[in-house]
Amino acid sequence: MNETPQTSARHCDQINQNAHSGSWHLDLGSQLLTCSDEACRVLGLDVGAPIAFERFLQCIHPEDRPLFDRAWDAAMCGKSLDLRCRIVSGGQVRWIHLRATFKGDASGRPRAADGTVEDITDLKRVEQALNVMRGQREELASHVPGMLYQYRLRPDGSSHFPYASARIQEIYGVAPEDVVEDATPAFAALHPEDRDRVHETIRASGQSLALWHDEYRVQFPDGRVIWVEGEASPEAMPDGSILWHGYIHDVTSRRRSAEELRLAAKVFAHAGEGILVTDAQAHIVNVNRAFTVITGYAREEVLGQTPRLLGSDRYDDEFYQTVWQALREHDYWHGELWCRRKNGSQFAALLTISAVPDMQGHIEHYAAMFSDITALKQNQQQLERVAHYDLLTGLPNRLLLGDRLKQAIGQTRRRGMHLAVVFIDLDGFKKVNDQHGHAVGDKLLSVLSRRMTQVLREGDTLARLGGDEFVAVLVDLPDISISVPILDRLIEVTAQPVPIGDALCEVSASIGVSYYPQGEDIDADQLLRQADQAMYRAKQAGKNRYHVFDTEKDCTLCTRHEGFDSIEKALANGQFLLYFQPRLCT
Numbered sequence: 001m002n003e004t005p006q007t008s009a010r011h012c013d014q015i016n017q018n019a020h021s022g023s024w025h026l027d028l029g030s031q032l033l034t035c036s037d038e039a040c041r042v043l044g045l046d047v048g049a050p051i052a053f054e055r056f057l058q059c060i061h062p063e064d065r066p067l068f069d070r071a072w073d074a075a076m077c078g079k080s081l082d083l084r085c086r087i088v089s090g091g092q093v094r095w096i097h098l099r100a101t102f103k104g105d106a107s108g109r110p111r112a113a114d115g116t117v118e119d120i121t122d123l124k125r126v127e128q129a130l131n132v133m134r135g136q137r138e139e140l141a142s143h144v145p146g147m148l149y150q151y152r153l154r155p156d157g158s159s160h161f162p163y164a165s166a167r168i169q170e171i172y173g174v175a176p177e178d179v180v181e182d183a184t185p186a187f188a189a190l191h192p193e194d195r196d197r198v199h200e201t202i203r204a205s206g207q208s209l210a211l212w213h214d215e216y217r218v219q220f221p222d223g224r225v226i227w228v229e230g231e232a233s234p235e236a237m238p239d240g241s242i243l244w245h246g247y248i249h250d251v252t253s254r255r256r257s258a259e260e261l262r263l264a265a266k267v268f269a270h271a272g273e274g275i276l277v278t279d280a281q282a283h284i285v286n287v288n289r290a291f292t293v294i295t296g297y298a299r300e301e302v303l304g305q306t307p308r309l310l311g312s313d314r315y316d317d318e319f320y321q322t323v324w325q326a327l328r329e330h331d332y333w334h335g336e337l338w339c340r341r342k343n344g345s346q347f348a349a350l351l352t353i354s355a356v357p358d359m360q361g362h363i364e365h366y367a368a369m370f371s372d373i374t375a376l377k378q379n380q381q382q383l384e385r386v387a388h389y390d391l392l393t394g395l396p397n398r399l400l401l402g403d404r405l406k407q408a409i410g411q412t413r414r415r416g417m418h419l420a421v422v423f424i425d426l427d428g429f430k431k432v433n434d435q436h437g438h439a440v441g442d443k444l445l446s447v448l449s450r451r452m453t454q455v456l457r458e459g460d461t462l463a464r465l466g467g468d469e470f471v472a473v474l475v476d477l478p479d480i481s482i483s484v485p486i487l488d489r490l491i492e493v494t495a496q497p498v499p500i501g502d503a504l505c506e507v508s509a510s511i512g513v514s515y516y517p518q519g520e521d522i523d524a525d526q527l528l529r530q531a532d533q534a535m536y537r538a539k540q541a542g543k544n545r546y547h548v549f550d551t552e553k554d555c556t557l558c559t560r561h562e563g564f565d566s567i568e569k570a571l572a573n574g575q576f577l578l579y580f581q582p583r584l585c586t
Contacts, residue, residue, distance in 0.1 A: 021118040026053055026100075028111055035117075042096060042119045044089025061086035061093060075102060076110055084120065095124040138165065146249025147171050151183065151232065153206055155240040159183040162243075171228055171248050173220050191217035191225065206242040209234050215251065227255045271369075274349075278366045282306050285365070294349075294372050296342035307368065310339040312346050323353070327366070331355035336373070348377040390464040392442055393449040401463035401471055405524040408461075408475045409516060418477040422487065423512040423531035424452070426468035426494065427543040436503045444498055444505045451493040455486060468507075471528065480515050487511060487546045495544060510538040511546035518551070 022039025026032070032050040040047045043059060060068050064085040075081040081100040086093050100115025147167040153159045161168075161179040168176055172186045179186050190198055194216040205212035215229045232246020268275055274291035278284050284302045292298055295310060302309065311320075315338075326333040333353045338346050349370040358364040388400035396404065405421070412419045426448070433441040445468065452470065453462050461473040472490070474483050494509035512534025514527050522530075534549035541547060570576055 021097075021116045023114070023116050024100075026113040026115075028113065039117050042094075042117050043087065044092075044094075059087040059089055061088055075100065075113075078102075081113070081115065084124075094119055094121045096120065146228075146247050148247050149232075149244075151244045151246070152237070153202070153242045153244075161186070171250065172218060189218050189220070191219045193217070202244075205232075205234050205244070209236060209242075212244060212246065226250055226252045273369050273371045276302070276307065276368050278307065278368075280363050280365065282366065294341075294347070294370075295339070301342075312338045312340045314338045314346075327353060327355050331357070331363075336377075337370075339370075347372050347374045349373065393446055393464050395449055395453075395470075396461060396463040398463065398465050401461065401465070401473070402524060404461050404463075405473055405527070408473055409524060409527075412475065412516060415476065417475070418480050419516050420472075420474040420477060420480065420483045421514045421516070421527045421531040422472040422474065422483075422490070422546075423528070423535040424470040424472065424490065424494070425510050425535050425539070427508040427510055427539070429468040429507050432503075432505050432507065436500070436505065440500050440503055440505065443500050444507070447498050447500075448494055448507075451496070452490055455489045455493055457486075471531070483513070483515075487513065491544060491546065508544035510535050510543045512536070512538055512549060513546055514549040 022036045022042045024033060024035045024039045026034075031053040033053045033056050034050040035043065035045060037047050039045075043056065045051055045055070045059075057065075057068075068083060068085055071081060071083045081098060081102075083098045084095065085098070086095055097118040097120045098115060099117075100113045102110040103112045103114070105111045147170070148163075148165045149161055149168065150163040151159065151161055160181050160183050161176070164176040164179060166176065168174060168179070168186070172179075172189045174185045174189070187195065187199075198214055198216050201214045202212060204210075211231065211233055213229075213231045215227065217225050218228055219225050227250070228248050229251045230246060230248035232244035235243045235245065237243050268288050271288060272290055274294045275288040276284055276291055277286045284305050284307065287297075287299050287302055291302075297309075323333050323335075331354065333351075335351060337349050337351045339349050340346050350373045351368060351370040353366060353368045355363050356365040356367055388397060389395065390397050408419050429441065429444070432444055445464075449462065449464065449470070452472070456462055456472060456474070459475055461475075463471050463473075465471055474486060477483055490511060491509055494507060498505045512531045514530035514534060516522065516527055530549040534547045538545050538547040
């Protein structure tokens with residue numbers, strides 16, 4: 001039923017009595033809206049007579065119209081209207097807050113609505129400003145390496161976090177809303193061994209209002225443990241509570257790095273290898289205890305010096321430039337280096353140098369680690385000598401002879417020269433051993449090896465194969481005739497008597513010679529066999545002489561000699577067995 005003008009007037013009087021917001025009345029039958037002066041001002045409508053409800057609807061911001069329609073339909077179904085939306089009036093956009101209650105007729109159908117309207121534009125601006133500030137705060141908090149927070153300890157002992165940034169999830173594994181009323185979930189995440197101490201430090205900070213600072217562990221449900229550090233400033237509140245403003249951040253990496261540094265310091269101090277560290281200009285900034293033990297220099301003596309104080313005279317500047325070039329190109333160098341101790345003695349060092357860059361990739365330090373391998377080098381040299389040299393005479397043995405002969409063949413081929421392989425067997429040496437003993441025989445071999453070595457030229461090689469057999473390799477022969485005087489001299493010096501104690505030892509030499517190159521390609525082993533065969537021919541010819549291998553004449557004898565060698569080796573290796581059948585006479 002439509003209201004009469006008198007009724008509408010009474011509603012307007014009631015509306016105008018509202019001092020804080022504009023009032024309005026809507027007759028749903030006539031669709032006339034009656035507004036107080038304040039409501040007209042808020043809505044941007046003309047003050048005076050009622051207006052059509054459609055006129056009001058046209059003021060609603062197009063983007064908020066769907067929202068208004070849903071709220072209005074819900075109110076028509078019995079719900080109260082409580083809506084914030086925008087209106088457009090006079091070209092301006094304002095925010096309003098609409099409230100209304102609906103009255104129904106006897107059948108319950110809505111027939112009228114009474115409500116208020118309030119201009120909340122300024123309030124929305126404040127809210128928007130606050131939202132901007134909150135957004136800026138959260139944006140700032142999101143870039144802080146940790147969580148920002150406010151923590152309140154109430155007088156009754158309970159506590160909560162009035163504010164916690166989103167990173168509380170990373171620190172404690174809880175969301176900000178989980179602790180806004182009660183801080184228990186955050187404290188439950190503390191490591192059991194640290195929980196009581198953290199509570200105590202907070203209590204002490206609250207009593208003294210001193211800055212709170214602590215470092216402790218947080219344990220997550222999956223067993224993962226992190227270290228965190230917190231710092232907060234306390235403030236006494238009027239209600240007796242204490243409010244802290246602070247931050248907490250994850251320091252697990254820092255703790256791990258600190259532990260690694262402590263471990264590195266222990267390793268540096270107690271390492272068995274010498275360690276020295278220089279700056280980018282190669283001035284020593286630190287050394288460890290092993291450095292002092294190995295070099296004899298005290299730490300204070302080398303600080304500010306360069307590693308050149310350890311340099312020996314075995315290397316030239318070009319070698320050191322090679323080392324620096326490797327460091328510049330690869331940031332690393334590894335090798336063996338002879339160094340000098342403080343007392344002047346030298347030692348062999350197995351050395352590794354590494355370039356240490358800074359955060360920008362520029363070289364900041366050089367770190368060198370070395371160990372004294374002098375004893376190892378001496379043992380290595382001794383083992384190499386045992387492996388390649390005859391212990392009695394000090395001459396190269398069969399193994400080293402083979403290597404040198406192969407090198408000599410290659411050198412001869414490149415230079416277009418000749419070489420001679422001289423196989424020397426002493427005549428009468430067994431008799432000396434039998435008459436005077438092996439000690440005298442060994443001394444005789446030593447004397448003769450020195451004599452033969454003096455006969456040879458620089459670059460030639462004399463080796464002992466074993467027993468009384470020697471081999472000489474004569475290199476760089478422009479012509480094979482050059483070797484003849486050397487061969488004669490070898491025969492001469494071996495035939496000279498050698499006094500050893502009371503004994504006067506006399507032997508001679510049977511020498512076989514083979515030359516390279518020959519008409520066909522030949523290797524080192526073949527040259528040795530040829531010289532060996534020629535030596536047998538010298539013995540057969542009367543000893544104390546030399547014989548040059550002739551391919552055609554010595555072919556048959558070579559074959560027989562190789563057969564004898566095979567039989568001798570088979571006997572030595574036990575490859576012959578004698579079987580016999582007893583014969584019994586009955």
